[in-house]
Amino acid sequence: MKKWMQGLFVSSLALTVAACSSGGQQPAPADSNTGGQSGSSGQAATQPAAQPAPSSEPQKLVIYTGRDKNIFELVLPKFNEKYPNIEVETLEMGAQQILERVRAEKANPQADFWWGGTQSALSTAANEGLLEAYKPTFADKIPDLYKDKEYRWIGEMLLPEVIMYNKDALKKEEAPQDWDELLDPKYKDKIVIRNVLPSGTMRTIYSAMIYRQGADTPEKGYDWLLKLDANTKEYTQDPTNLYLKLDRQEGVISLWNLQDVLIQGLKNNHPYDFIYPKSGAPILVDGIAIVKGAKNTEAAKNFMEFLMSPEMASELAKERFQFPARSDISKDQLPEFMQTLELKPLDIDWDVMAEKEKEWMQHWDENIKGKGK
Template sequence: MKKKLLKLGMFSMALAMTVGLTACGGGEKEQSAASGGDSGKKGSQKLVIYTARDKNVVEQILPKFEELNPDIDVEVMTMGAQQIMERVRGEKANPQADFWWGGTQSSFITAANEGLLESYKPSYADSIPAEYKDAQDRWYGEMLLPEVIMYNSEAVKKEDAPKDWDDLLDPKWKDKILIRGVMASGTMRTIYDAMIYRQDPANPEKGYEWLKKLDANTKEYTQDPTQLYLKLARQEGTLSLWNLQDILLQKELQKQPFDYIYPASGAPILVDGVGIVKGAKNMDAAKKFFDFIFDKDQLKEKADKLFQIPTRTDIDKNEFPDWYKNLDTKQLDLDWMVLADKEKEWMQYWDENIKGKGGK
């Protein structure tokens, strides 16, 4: 595992230059590492994971899992959640992954409907609310990810930052907004879908008009989260839209000059999920990893060190850190089944008719 993580880390550092991070969870990033290769440890079992998790999360969790399961040889491939969706779909006839770790509920709903995920009901299933899991146990939400407004705290004072979504359309923010490339990112697709839905889900034209105005203020769509962080830190732009966990990871662990505003009208709160790939070649190992990441002690540690909001409801909130206990997670009123159904249509229209048109 050490060799694999070293390879992943070296690749990421080369890609990110001084930032040294790819993005999360669910976050979301371009493919940043192939499978770990020869780890020097030949377990009797193998586990292949496709993940959209932040490198910090992967490097904290996998060594603990391998320590408890020395007979399992873990290989990891990191990419954006939408890219995982496309890859699992393309490999349906001959699955190459066993476990899908990190992605939006819209992606998992689509994957389940396409027969890409195995049904697995864990022992703690009843502790996870129905809205955070599949009715047929084909995917479960591991954590909640509020999508918020991100800003460079050295360039923008908190009192001057946008307080709600519509504030982003103010002309004073023209060429100040940086957006992670939307089409490859489950996070960004969800935010943009939510912006369309909040205008009028029955008439997407109103949402398209909103996104045209946002596009007019957008300076650049960055290739991946690493470039987003780099350019935001350099003040090539001062605002963005991103998930709360990754912002806190960057702020607290990487000491980046980033902070966030929780939108006054509420945020789209992603259910960041996991699932076992249909026809997985290493089913037993996949189930072990599934149960490991939902272990109560692991969830509390991830909340403390990795700023994760768990979906399990059978843990006393007083056992969690202050940042979580004090968080007001007001949600936008969204119908996730509608978002899953309309995502492809809405995002294709945005990509072909709005992106880079400058609001024209």
């Protein structure tokens, strides 16, 4: 775990890009997550809670995060400036790994706050009684589509999933312009994919590819993924290895979230660009939640309110290209490209996706992965 204390870290990055996927000791996306889902258990307050008052007593906050280190290295020092009495520890992993860990620790929760998870993972956790119902002060600023109706999780930002390519190897017009073009034989062995099962981002993309072929007849989607597998040269262990393969042109095309493509291309100087698929993209909601039975609930509430403030949302949009889930962020608080880019979504029933994802991904892992050659 990483500890963040007042004065321990001072950000010196002057960034104009954004990110949201994996990073840290066990990289995985950010999941990351676009549609609101809700379960049947738990109760939320009928009115938003008053923002927790700062306490002078020493406190601790344990965060499980699927966010990129470029995100929390911006946020956490600012949080410590406001709450110097709260010692923050972070453990980084993929959204699916967070779900599995929180589930395993249900009887004795070790985390207080879940930062960065797909709506599928968060909805599953809510339905299993793993998340605390808390209606924050900004509750009415989050559209219903981007939050659990009982406030067991809240959407922080929107994550369009796009086609990523190495612009040193391909011209924009040479890259696939839509999902079905990925199956063209001319792209055989040009595609590299981040290992799917541990990644909330990849599980969502692959599940969306099945859904768009027909959720009631997943065989059509399985056949589509088998054809994609035939063009896939390799599945990398984590995002770091994905970037390495793309940089070396051992593969020149991948599928990833837009924010991370931008931060890797514009901040970290990787030769990456993106195609926003013509037919639309699955747009995840990357969310946050307080773990049920958390030992440091008040600190977690303070962090939620701080992270979701208009000031922080605007800064993350400008510095890290985050699309905020809040509906009250004005255009002048956003970078210019966000004001003009049309986020065309795929038509997806996210409740169905959440219900079917585990079954679909297990089938892919056991019957499709590596078998399309």
